[in-house]
Amino acid sequence: MRVALFVTCVNDTLFPGTGRATVRLLERLGCRVEFPEAQTCCGQMHFNTGYREDAMPLALRVGEVFSGYDAVVMPSGSCAAMVREWYPALGVEVPSGVYELSEFLVDVLKVKDVGAYFPHTVTYHPTCHSLRSLRVGDRPHSLLSAVRGLTLLPLGGADECCGFGGTFSLKNPAVSAAMCTDKVRNVLDTGAEVLCATDNSCLMHIGGTMRRERAGVRMMHLAQILASTEEDPA
Amino acid sequence: MSSTFVGMPPFPKAASRAVGDAQLRHNLRKATHTIRDKRAAVVAEQPDWAALRAAGAAVKTRVLRHLDGYLEQLEAAVERAGGHVHWAADAAEANRIVIDLVRATGETEVVKVKSMATQEIDLNEALAEAGITAYETDLAELIVQLGDDRPSHILVPAIHRNRAEIREIFRVAMAAWGRPAPDDLTDDPRALAEAARLHLRERFLTAKVGISGANFAVAETGTLVVLESEGNGRMCLTLPETLISVVGIEKLVPTWRDLEVFMQLLPRSSTGERMNPYTSMWTGAAEGQDFHLVLLDNGRTKVLADGVGRQALRCIRCSACLNVCPVYERTGGHAYGSVYPGPIGAILTPQLRGLGSELDASLPYASTLCGACYDVCPVAINIPEVLLHLRAKVGASGAHKVEKLTMRAARRVLSSPALLAASQRTAGRFRRLTPRRLPGPLAAWTDTRDVPAPPPQSFREWWASREEQK
Amino acid sequence: MSSRETILARVRSALADIPFAETPDAVPVPRDYARTRTGPDLIELLRDRLVDYRATVHLDTPVAELARARGRLMVPPGTPDEWLSGVDVVRDDPPLSPAELDRLDGVLTGCAVAIAETGTIVLDGGEAQGRRALTLVPDHHLCVVRRDQVVRTVPEALERLDPTRPLTWISGPSATSDIELNRVEGVHGPRTLEVAII
Numbered sequence: 001m002r003v004a005l006f007v008t009c010v011n012d013t014l015f016p017g018t019g020r021a022t023v024r025l026l027e028r029l030g031c032r033v034e035f036p037e038a039q040t041c042c043g044q045m046h047f048n049t050g051y052r053e054d055a056m057p058l059a060l061r062v063g064e065v066f067s068g069y070d071a072v073v074m075p076s077g078s079c080a081a082m083v084r085e086w087y088p089a090l091g092v093e094v095p096s097g098v099y100e101l102s103e104f105l106v107d108v109l110k111v112k113d114v115g116a117y118f119p120h121t122v123t124y125h126p127t128c129h130s131l132r133s134l135r136v137g138d139r140p141h142s143l144l145s146a147v148r149g150l151t152l153l154p155l156g157g158a159d160e161c162c163g164f165g166g167t168f169s170l171k172n173p174a175v176s177a178a179m180c181t182d183k184v185r186n187v188l189d190t191g192a193e194v195l196c197a198t199d200n201s202c203l204m205h206i207g208g209t210m211r212r213e214r215a216g217v218r219m220m221h222l223a224q225i226l227a228s229t230e231e232d233p234a
Numbered sequence: 235m236s237s238t239f240v241g242m243p244p245f246p247k248a249a250s251r252a253v254g255d256a257q258l259r260h261n262l263r264k265a266t267h268t269i270r271d272k273r274a275a276v277v278a279e280q281p282d283w284a285a286l287r288a289a290g291a292a293v294k295t296r297v298l299r300h301l302d303g304y305l306e307q308l309e310a311a312v313e314r315a316g317g318h319v320h321w322a323a324d325a326a327e328a329n330r331i332v333i334d335l336v337r338a339t340g341e342t343e344v345v346k347v348k349s350m351a352t353q354e355i356d357l358n359e360a361l362a363e364a365g366i367t368a369y370e371t372d373l374a375e376l377i378v379q380l381g382d383d384r385p386s387h388i389l390v391p392a393i394h395r396n397r398a399e400i401r402e403i404f405r406v407a408m409a410a411w412g413r414p415a416p417d418d419l420t421d422d423p424r425a426l427a428e429a430a431r432l433h434l435r436e437r438f439l440t441a442k443v444g445i446s447g448a449n450f451a452v453a454e455t456g457t458l459v460v461l462e463s464e465g466n467g468r469m470c471l472t473l474p475e476t477l478i479s480v481v482g483i484e485k486l487v488p489t490w491r492d493l494e495v496f497m498q499l500l501p502r503s504s505t506g507e508r509m510n511p512y513t514s515m516w517t518g519a520a521e522g523q524d525f526h527l528v529l530l531d532n533g534r535t536k537v538l539a540d541g542v543g544r545q546a547l548r549c550i551r552c553s554a555c556l557n558v559c560p561v562y563e564r565t566g567g568h569a570y571g572s573v574y575p576g577p578i579g580a581i582l583t584p585q586l587r588g589l590g591s592e593l594d595a596s597l598p599y600a601s602t603l604c605g606a607c608y609d610v611c612p613v614a615i616n617i618p619e620v621l622l623h624l625r626a627k628v629g630a631s632g633a634h635k636v637e638k639l640t641m642r643a644a645r646r647v648l649s650s651p652a653l654l655a656a657s658q659r660t661a662g663r664f665r666r667l668t669p670r671r672l673p674g675p676l677a678a679w680t681d682t683r684d685v686p687a688p689p690p691q692s693f694r695e696w697w698a699s700r701e702e703q704k
Numbered sequence: 705m706s707s708r709e710t711i712l713a714r715v716r717s718a719l720a721d722i723p724f725a726e727t728p729d730a731v732p733v734p735r736d737y738a739r740t741r742t743g744p745d746l747i748e749l750l751r752d753r754l755v756d757y758r759a760t761v762h763l764d765t766p767v768a769e770l771a772r773a774r775g776r777l778m779v780p781p782g783t784p785d786e787w788l789s790g791v792d793v794v795r796d797d798p799p800l801s802p803a804e805l806d807r808l809d810g811v812l813t814g815c816a817v818a819i820a821e822t823g824t825i826v827l828d829g830g831e832a833q834g835r836r837a838l839t840l841v842p843d844h845h846l847c848v849v850r851r852d853q854v855v856r857t858v859p860e861a862l863e864r865l866d867p868t869r870p871l872t873w874i875s876g877p878s879a880t881s882d883i884e885l886n887r888v889e890g891v892h893g894p895r896t897l898e899v900a901i902i
Contacts, residue, residue, distance in 0.1 A: 009648060012693040013658050019693035035697045041648040046641055048603060048622065050629025053647040061649070089622070132605035136287050161560045167604025172600065173678035174250035178259075178564045179602075180682070208683030261884070268885040285737035293859045296731035299722050302715045321708040330806070339783040373891065374882035390882055397883055423883040427891050434892065438843070439802040455867040464897075465840065465878035465893025472870075475803055483711065486729065490867045492858040495737070501822075505881055508753065509822035512893060514836075514874035520870040523837050539718035 001108075003031045004069040005096075006062070008079045009041035015200040016030025021227035021234070022075045022101060025116075028227075029109055036065045043090075044082040048112040049167045052090060059092040061081075069099040071097040073104045075223045077198040085133050100130060101223055102139040102198060112146045118228045119149030122220075123192035125183070125206070128161050140198060140222055147225060157182065164205035180209045187217060194218045196225055242571035244596035249565040261396045266557045269390075272506025273610070280502065289495045293612040294548035297453075297486050298538060303548055304453040304486050305529065313503075315518020316526040322480075323357035324532050331366045331528050332357060339476050341442045347470045348372035349447025350551055351480045351530055353385060353573040357445070358385060368436055368445065369411070371466035373430050379618050380407035386575060388553040388566030389504055394566045397421040404429055412429040412437060417647055434466065437462065444470035444570040448481045449550065450496060452525075456488045456526070457517045461500060461510045471514050476524045482539075483529050484547040496550060503552035533586035542623040546581045547597075548613040555607035555617060561600055570597065577607035583593025589624070595662055598624035636675075651694070658695070661688035715811060720801055739859045746820050746854050747901060753823025757876030758889050759897040765792060766810075767848050767900050776807030778842055780813040780834025787812065787848065802841055810844030810894075817870075818849045819861045823876065825899065826861060828869040847874070849901050 003026060009021040026033045043058035050173065062083060066072045072095060074080040080100040087094045105111055124144060130136045144152050163179025183206055187195050195217050196201050207219035220234065228234035249580030252258055277283050297304055309319045321329035333344045336344055336635040344361065346352065346368050358368040358379075370379040377392035379387050381403040385391030385664070401421040408415040413433045419425060422608045446467070451461040458479055460467050471477060487496065493515075519525045526642060537547055556576030571593045572583040580597045589595045596622045601607075607617040633636055647653045672680045679685065691699075743749065751761045762770060767787040771777055776792045778800075794800075794808060814832030815825045818862070825847055827833045832848070839845050855861050865871060878893030889895065 007341030007693050009654070012660070014688060016689050016691060016696055020696060023697075035694070037694060039696070040651055040654050043648075044642045046645060048625070049637070049641065050598075050622075050627070051641045051645075052626045052629070053636070054641050057649055058645065086622070087621070128604035128606075130604070132609055135613035159606075161604035161606070163560065163602060165604070168599065168602045170675055170678045172246045172249055172561070173597075173681060174246070174253040174577050175561055175564050176602075177682040178253045179560050205683065206687055208679075209562075210684065211684040212682060264884045269881075281741075282737040288734050289737055292731065292733040296728055296733060297852075299726065299731055300728040301719065302712050305712065305715070321706070321711050323707045323710050323714075327707060353901065370826075372882070373880045377882070382821065390885065392882060393885070400883060406827045423886050423888045424890075426883055427880055427888045431891055435806070438892065439806060440795065452867065457867045463878070464880045464882075464891035466891070467871065468836065468840045469892055472840060483715070491859075492863060494862045495863075497858050498737075507757075507875070509819070509873065509875040510759070511877070511879045512874050513871075515871040515873075517868050517870075529711070531714065535714035535718045538715065541721055630716065677797065 001031050004066055004072045005031050005033055005035050006072050006074045007035065008074060008076045010201055011075060011161045011205065015024055015221065018075050018200055018221040018223050021071065021221070025114060025223055025227040026073065029114060030110060038065045042082045042085050045166055047082065047086060054092055056092070059087055063095050064094055066095045068096060069097065071099055071104060071108055072112070073099055073101055073219060075101045075198070076200065077127050077134055077136065080199065081129035081133035083226040100134055100136060100198060102136050102143055105143060106139040110173065112142045114143065114144050114146070114226050116226045116228050117149050117230045118147050119154055119194045120234065121151045121224065122192050122194045122196050123153045123155045123187060123190040125155060125162065125195060125197045125202065126158055127202045130198045131159060136198070141220070143226060144194050144196065146181055150225070153192045155190055156157055156186040162203050162206050163200050167227070168200040169205060180205060183207055184213070184215065188215060192217065196220050196221050199224050206224045243514055244592045245600045246596060247601070248569035248571065252569050257396070258394055259564060261394055261593070262563055265393050266563045268693055269506050271555045273503060273557065276502045276506055280498065286495055286498055286624065287612055287614055290499045290612055291548060293487055293492045293495060294613050295528070297488060298484065298547055300542060301483065301486070301538065304488060305483060307586065308456060308486060309452055311454065312518055312527050312542055315456050317518035317527055319454065320526060320528045322530045322532070322641050328355050328480055328528055328530050328532065329357055329360035332480065333361060333366065335478050335526055336361070336366050336443055339443055343369065343607045344442070344443040344445050345369050345371050345437060345464065345470045345474065347443040347444070347446040347467045348375045348482065350388060350573060351447045351482050352445065352654070355480070355530070355532060357418040357496045371434055371438070371470060373427065373464060376430055377403055380411060384568060385573060387556060388574065389591055394568070397423055397426065400426055408433055411650055417600065425624070436624050438469040438473060441470070441474045442479070443476045444472055444474035446477065446479045448479050448485055449500065450487050451481055451485050452490055452493065452494060453486050455517055457490065457515050459493065459513065459515050463511045465512055468512055468514055472517070477529065478526045480528045480530055483531055483534050499552055500552055503554040503612040537585040540585065543581065543585050543620050545615050546578065546585060548615055549578050549582065550613060551610055554610040554612065554673055558606045558610050560604060561602065570600065577601060577617045578615070581617055581624065584624055589631065595628050596629060608638065616689040655692065655694055658688070658692035660689050661693065665690065728851040729827060732733045737876055739855065739856050743856070744843050746852060746856055749846065749856070750818055750820035750854055751901065753820065754876070754899055757823050759823070759876050762900045763902060765900060767902065770846060770898065770900055771812050773846060774846060777846070778805065778808050778838050780832055782831035783812065783814070784832070796838060802837060805837060805841035808842045810846060811838050811842040812846045813839055814848045817861050817864045818854045819858060820856050822853055822858065823873045826865060827872045827874065828865060832867070836870055839872065840893055843894055844896045844898065846900065849899060851901065868888055
């Protein structure tokens with residue numbers, strides 16, 4: 001299967017480890033992964049902030065760059081939601097076969113046990129766009145539950161937004177921080193070593209707050225945990 | 235819409251103040267979580283909820299797409315049943331109509347049932363100027379009126395007050411409005427409710443004019459519907475000789491049968507009950523009452539004219555979106571600077587009033603786009619979609635010049651893989667210089683959070699080097 | 705131009721995007737929600753739901769027996785005599801003022817329909833129900849529900865109701881949730897709702 005990785009600009013620039021983990025994971029599962037180097041950004045930041053004119057060329061680029069693949073895999077729930085849910089609002093055709101990582105694994109590759117090993121306690125934050133736009137449901141949980149050595153701890157108030165919201169965090173910093181404080185408390189209450197999500201932007205927000213508070217919980221994208229093995233632990 | 239909130243700061247400023255109020259945060263958190271859980275439980279009880287929701291949305295869509303015909307049908311039905319119908323293009327006209335109707339009765343006092351429409355047009359203030367005293371009779375509205383306060387929630391206008399604060403308001407202010415609070419008043423909710431009962435009892439029994447809104451108006455039959463809990467609604471709707479109902483033109487449903495959908499959707503979404511304690515339905519001059527229906531536009535036709543924004547007029551004012559909103563939970567309703575707070579307010583207010591003021595232009599940004607509001611909306615208003623639609627209008631207006639330039643610059647970089655790669659390399663090279671505090675608008679980030687240092691190697695660099703080694 | 709004409713003109717111009725030939729019925733309304741359901745026994749369900757909202761419920765207790773215990777009761781026209789044996793009855797003839805109603809011990813009525821799923825009783829001003837104030841001002845409402853008046857769902861109830869009559873839907877005693885979202889029973893309407901299912 002010829003799979004294109006749409007790594008997203010945030011992961012490309014700030015969280016390349018997530019991209020590398022996604023490649024490792026997909027190749028381990030037998031996919032031929034390609035990284036179309038002409039890719040940049042899905043346009044979500046522009047679109048969500050009200051600059052459709054600027055989002056438009058970025059969206060058109062996505063359509064061009066990612067045509068002709070069996071599947072386009074995105075290690076980001078919110079970027080996948082941007083492409084699938086909002087490109088029509090821009091009048092841009094949605095490229096076929098766009099999947100958020102957990103959807104691709106469970107629905108297309110039909111795997112739940114990806115052969116990972118990660119001997120740590122983990123709690124999972126379902127990010128808003130993966131939860132309510134993409135409706136990935138319990139796919140991430142079923143993937144994490146099958147990881148050897150991993151203990152999945154339930155997160156209180158899991159479906160509540162962390163307060164990131166892209167430029168919301170800059171435009172309404174007080175509310176954003178207040179929401180994050182509650183999220184952080186819920187994460188700490190689990191006692192987990194690791195907080196996992198499908199969006200690094202949300203993890204950057206929660207993690208940035210936690211680091212400021214020296215909370216010592218590790219932020220990890222789902223791809224990093226699923227890529228982890230005994231031979232090559234994350 | 236009214237001008238009462240003119241001078242309000244934009245949302246982020248007011249919100250920031252609210253977030254700093256520990257008492258308010260505590261009151262709101264407790265209240266919104268209580269009702270959120272109640273709603274979830276009674277909705278889960280209803281196996282056909284999704285079908286009801288789809289029907290509710292469709293019925294409202296049908297009404298809106300053919301509103302002119304339905305308004306005429308409603309008017310004819312109400313008049314056939316002995317009622318009088320008045321049309322008000324804006325708040326001033328609606329207030330004038332009501333004042334004239336009250337004056338015609340010779341009365342100088344009216345009792346009121348909680349109504350968003352009359353809040354929206356500042357009817358009480360207009361009546362006061364005309365020498366007419368309006369007594370709010372809903373417990374929460376009474377708390378707001380006695381406290382010289384503003385409502386902060388659609389269903390529970392005094393949600394920002396806790397029992398101790400309410401006791402204090404009753405003790406201090408009740409006497410000026412009528413029967414004083416008992417000397418030994420405690421902050422037990424039962425005692426507070428009893429104090430309100432005693433305070434209003436005499437008023438109800440002697441009132442000659444009642445003023446209400448309506449939850450629904452059935453075009454086919456001319457039937458008006460008011461849902462409530464306390465019985466103050468029944469008191470105001472049935473005891474006075476004259477009843478004046480101010481109703482937004484979007485409140486219509488086509489047929490009697492359509493109520494079977496909304497009488498299931500609204501109570502469960504609103505108070506989280508299978509059914510609210512009391513609902514009154516009447517058609518025209520019921521039991522010989524002198525009945526006047528005032529149909530209110532006041533900006534609604536502007537909303538109707540927007541093909542995307544129009545769906546906001548489906549709203550049945552249940553307030554489920556407020557109760558589930560993580561932003562509303564932290565800020566409360568006052569920060570929204572409108573009688574319509576929360577997610578629905580963030581899309582309704584800027585459409586009713588326009589995006590002209592700094593406050594109104596800030597409302598579409600008062601959301602993380604988390605989508606919880608859309609999930610719970612009983613008439614499936616896609617609130618995130620309308621928020622984004624309104625943001626596009628703000629963005630295109632050029633109101634935020636620096637932001638617009640920044641976005642344009644970012645687009646330029648992101649439109650070129652080479653430029654993106656170059657900026658990634660630069661950031662990587664100076665990664666050790668990543669400051670703990672960022673400058674300009676980005677300081678809002680580093681006030682409470684660390685920034686991740688850029689990695690030494692971007693993903694695309696890693697990929698390129700890997701490809702080379704192959 | 706009158707405001708009526710102004711508003712209607714504004715509506716029409718706002719709807720300029722709607723195809724001229726579209727009729728209201730052409731806007732589809734999916735009606736695949738439940739009109740009725742199977743489930744627990746209707747009467748049991750009604751009782752549970754009424755009790756859940758703090759109404760007092762009696763099954764097959766003679767109405768007169770319940771009524772006698774309540775003092776002076778307002779009794780609307782059309783009330784069956786068998787409900788009234790030995791009851792201290794007040795008639796609304798000539799009509800009582802609100803203040804006079806307020807001094808009564810309670811009111812005894814029948815109903816038009818009762819909805820089991822929601823614990824709701826609907827009055828339509830017909831036989832044994834009277835005008836709306838009668839069940840509003842007195843502090844105690846004893847309401848008689850015949851088994852054949854009970855339906856399961858809201859849609860079934862609407863089918864039986866006549867919109868031209870003034871309708872009052874009652875689900876438990878009056879209540880408020882305005883203080884910290886805590887439900888408190890007993891505000892302006894009757895503080896006690898007693899239901900006799902016969």
